[in-house]
Amino acid sequence: MTVHTDVLIVGASAAGLATAEAVRRSGFDDRITMIAAELQAPYDRPPLSKQVLSGAWDRHRTRLRPADFIVSLDLDLTLGETALSLDVASRTVQTDRRTIAADHVVIATGAYPRGLPYQPQLRGLHMFRSIDDAMALRADLLEADRLVVVGDGVLGAEIAATARGMGADVTVVGPQTGLMESQLGSAVAAILTELHAAQGVRTRLGAQVVGFTEADRRVTGVRLAAGDTLPADVVVVAIGAVPATDWLSGSGLHVDDGVVCDRWCRAADGIHAAGDVARIRDAPTGSTYRRENRTNATEQGIAVAADILGVATPPTPIPYFWSDQFxxxxxxxxxxxxxxxxxxxxxxxxxxxxxxxxxxxxxxxxxxxxxxxxxxxxxxxxxxxxxxxxxxxxxxxxxxxxxxxx
Ligand SMILES: Cc1cc2nc3c(=O)[nH]c(=O)nc-3n(C[C@H](O)[C@H](O)[C@H](O)COP(=O)(O)OP(=O)(O)OC[C@H]3O[C@@H](n4cnc5c(N)ncnc54)[C@H](O)[C@@H]3O)c2cc1C
Missing domain, CATH: 3.30.390.30 (FAD/NAD-linked reductase, C-terminal dimerisation domain)
Structure with missing residues (x-):
């Protein structure tokens, strides 16, 4: 049986919730259905590598909105429901529970962590995206001394700083010449790397990871192309994120490291994408960009709502992100x-x-x-x-x- 809704939002995080809120704020009182693969009520990710990992916040403090506010939005919200496919022509989403047809479909499925091609499944070897990932890494760090962070970008640097603040012996390994160099440029990356060094974080920069060592299915080290191995009790791989578009394969949507949209976040007639999953094409130049930051997710969610309501306002082209370290x-x-x-x-x-x-x-x-x-x-x-x-x-x-x- 197919259920029908007016707006179907797939993903209940920063972008999806921003869309729902903005649609409701405008007085729209038709049916909004929102589904999310995760079971946790809509929560924010930036605190995960900071306050949640450090233990300063419990998981409930990451909620994007209080429970009664979510209720006031009058959403048909189902957590733990995964979208499996999309039929663009009929705007119908097949989930693991039902078939949902909608006048408007909003794709807000975010991204998942990129793994290394040779990455084995080992105890103590972590990826980091969700609240469960943050809790699992924290639990391991409380029992361990040596952490190796594979990845010298924003997430790797944040995890390193937080873990060092927890007293861990931390080494960051990555290919750049300074931490967060691709986001901060060389001069500020050098300043950030010095800050980490002053706080006792070791770095192996300009280095390539080629594998892991293990004993009894538990990680014991990170092998480098240079030939040496960094000993580790815990390893986290933080080498970027991949847009969550697997469920869209075969849909006919243009997917190219993200759902390709115009500047109003339109992917097809009645279908929008917002947040980490969306790749925006600038029509005059043909260039595209995909942004993974919190502000962008909110701004695009609001822009999608405006377009659904017929008052299109393309989001600001100026990106913004922040990071907190030491x-x-x-x-x-x-x-x-x-x-x-x-x-x-x-x-x-x-x-x-x-x-x-x-x-x-x-x-x-x-x-x-x-x-x-x-x-x-x-x-x-x-x-x-x-x-x-x-x-x-x-x-x-x-x-x-x-x-x-x-
Ligand atoms: C640890 C961490 C720290 C960060 N820190 C910062 C920071 O300091 N500053 C900053 O600017 N940005 C930061 N970011 C980035 C920011 O959090 C993201 O840009 C933002 O969360 C993107 O929101 P989103 O709604 O697009 O996607 P996500 O937050 O990834 O949410 C995706 C949603 O889609 C659901 N979903 C996925 N697939 C399916 C499916 N097939 N079916 C149904 N539901 C599905 C998920 O369950 C989830 O509800 C951080 C990110 C992480 C992971």
């Missing part, structure tokens, strides 16, 4: 290329508080705040502006600054 709040508006030219706008890197802008080909592409959240937001308006205009004070009224080539 009490340092790092915020990035826009983007930072590895080779970008860095100008300190406020504060001083040596003092552990600064705001910097990053430019390529004379145009500001990103603003980074390091323990200066208010000041960092204030400079956001510079993004996309030619440095010459900024220097003349045309765009912002701010004065000329010192430039540092990374």
């Amino acid at each position: 009490g340092t709040k790092i915020q990035v508006d826009g983007s930072i290329r590895r080779d970008a030219e860095m100008s300190v706008l406020d504060g001083d890197p040596a003092a552990g508080r600064f705001v910097a802008s990053f430019q390529c080909d004379g145009v500001v592409t990103g603003i980074l705040g390091w323990n200066m959240p208010k000041q960092s937001r204030r400079h956001r308006g510079r993004i996309g502006i030619a440095v010459s205009d900024v220097e003349e004070g045309v765009a912002t009224g701010l004065g000329r600054r010192h430039h540092v080539r990374q």
Whole structure:
């Protein structure tokens, strides 16, 4: 039997819930069905590698909204229900429980952690995406001394910082020359790597992992291409995420490392995608991007709701993410290329508080705040502006600054 609904949202996390809330906020009182593969009530992921892993928060504090608020949205919400396929023409989703046809389908299935091609199943070897993953890693860390984090990106650096704060002996291994280099550029990655070193985190950067050692089906180390093995009681692999699109294979949707959408997040007639799973195509240039950050998930959810309601507002093209490590709040508006030219706008890197802008080909592409959240937001308006205009004070009224080539 096929059940019918007006809006079907597949995924009940940041993007899915933002869509549902925005649709309801507008006064829409038709039926909204939301399903999620996970059993946990909608929860937030950023605290998982920070407060949940450290033990500062229990799992209930990660709830995206209080239970009574979710009830007030009047959703037909089913947790633990997995979408298996989509028929685009009829906008029908087959789940592991039923068939649901909808006027609007919203794909908000996020992403899952990428594994290494040769990754075995071993006790003590973790992936990290869900609240259960966070609890499992925490439980292991409480019993163990040595953690090796495979992955030098945002998640790897955050897990390393939190685990070190818990007293673990931590080594991070990855291919870059500095932690989070692809997000922060070389100069700030070096500062972050120094911060980790000062806190006792060891790094093996520029290194390639080729396998694991084990004893009695429990991980005992991480083997490097250089020939040595990093001994470990616990290992976490944090090498990125893969958009959760498996269930869409054969649907006819254009899937290419994400569900390809236009800037209104439209994937097909009556079908949208939002959050980590969505890849947006910029029609004039043909370029595409997929963003894995919390703000993007909310913004795209809101944009999808607006489009469903016929008041299309494409989400802001300026990305934003933050990270917290060793009490340092790092915020990035826009983007930072590895080779970008860095100008300190406020504060001083040596003092552990600064705001910097990053430019390529004379145009500001990103603003980074390091323990200066208010000041960092204030400079956001510079993004996309030619440095010459900024220097003349045309765009912002701010004065000329010192430039540092990374
Ligand atoms: C540990 C961690 C820390 C992070 N920290 C930060 C941070 O500090 N700053 C920042 O900006 N961003 C951070 N992020 C990124 C941010 O959390 C994500 O961008 C955001 O969660 C994406 O939301 P989403 O709704 O698109 O997807 P997800 O949060 O992945 O949710 C996907 C939903 O889809 C469901 N689902 C998946 N497949 C199916 C299926 N087939 N059928 C039914 N349901 C399905 C899942 O159960 C879930 O409800 C972090 C992410 C992680 C994992």
